[in-house]
Amino acid sequence: MADEAEGPGRTAGQHATPRSARTAQRRRAVLEAGLAVFSERGFHKASLSEIADRAGMTHAGVLHHFGSKEQLLIDVLRFRDGSGVDGDAGTRPLPEGEALLNHLVETVGENTARPGVVQAFTVLAAESVLEAHPAQDYFRDRAAGLRDVLAAALAESTGRDAGEPEVRDAAALVIAGMDGLQIQWLLDPEEVAMPRATRLMLEALTQRLAQNGPPGTTG
Amino acid sequence: MADEAEGPGRTAGQHATPRSARTAQRRRAVLEAGLAVFSERGFHKASLSEIADRAGMTHAGVLHHFGSKEQLLIDVLRFRDGSGVDGDAGTRPLPEGEALLNHLVETVGENTARPGVVQAFTVLAAESVLEAHPAQDYFRDRAAGLRDVLAAALAESTGRDAGEPEVRDAAALVIAGMDGLQIQWLLDPEEVAMPRATRLMLEALTQRLAQNGPPGTTG
DNA sequence: CAACACTTACTTTCTTGTAAGTAAGTTACT
């Protein structure tokens, strides 16, 4: 069983490139197992042993690669998110402007097909609110960044200014709506139509912003 | 003969309360400690010992009253919610119809003053999504009930029918928005104005429903 | 050979839950 590489050496910033493709592959297996277990159990109830089992090693082996459970969580989130501490991951940058809004509805639709990832982000985001949670910075920064790009997108498509409080509130609401829908959907998938509801929210908010807004643009 | 007029004296007896009342009081202390600790740590990371400490007894004492950690959680939720397993609790039934919508914004405003309770419900609701979580039924039923009353309220104030998918989606969105805003607010209180955003959401959704809706009303 | 990728074994710390004891309070009966 040799090295059929999928990209052995990578530009990994300041971190040294992994020695072999096999090592990268094992790390990746741990990250995937971590995502699965964190999403099924949440951070606190997840155990390194279960993650290690699924990745085919012992919990000490996991610690060898990631140092601590907290660091593993952070690496798992970045791995899934895209920024790819490791070799790669789907890393597509978000579209900007109006395209972002359509992209969101699409993404929500895709998400109904992978409850695992949805659950991981939902549970971990809420959990991160707890004092001294290791993923707190990650989720706070993520939310702030999303609010920014969403405010820009909403502003663009309604002729408003991205700095207006109402626009920023709307941006927060879009994220909030998506997060909250996920909770309800995970609890009761048949009662909640995530993509349809997301579209409704976007339409309602953009209509409201457009109607109430553009100072000189409307004429 | 214990002067029955003033109740049974303990060594340091000071209460004019009969034994059963004192017991209820101790149980209540545990419920309040439980709410605090569950909200600070989440269910899994909360420990009976810490709850017991705050209530002034040992963890075995807590188990004497509530049987198990899971049962304690459920009793805490019901206690805070109102249904009052115990003697009391503020059990005010939700207003109905349009009044509910105003009530929501008010409640959100009040909530900014008590992050503890907000955090408890936010974190536990998201956590309940995990397999075999003890509060899963509680939160699923709660969400379903809220969607019903909200759909009715939205229908009433927009001339729509509470059974229409769009109205039900809007109801789910209101809950989702509130839940999601709480997460963002807990992570970054200065960046998120919960009450203002909540009002915006309600306005945007009711306008959208009213505009798009009443089959015979529009002309 | 030396670094790496692990494993086994162990330590420490916590966890919930149980068992059994005790000091009060309550009830039943005379």
Place this chain on the structure above:
DNA sequence: AGTAACTTACTTACAAGAAAGTAAGTGTTG
């Protein structure tokens, strides 16, 4: 009213297990 029988509200002590993390060893590989 007095007392015995019982219940309640706890406590201390323990059981049994899981958890993360450490240390040290082993085999592979570049």
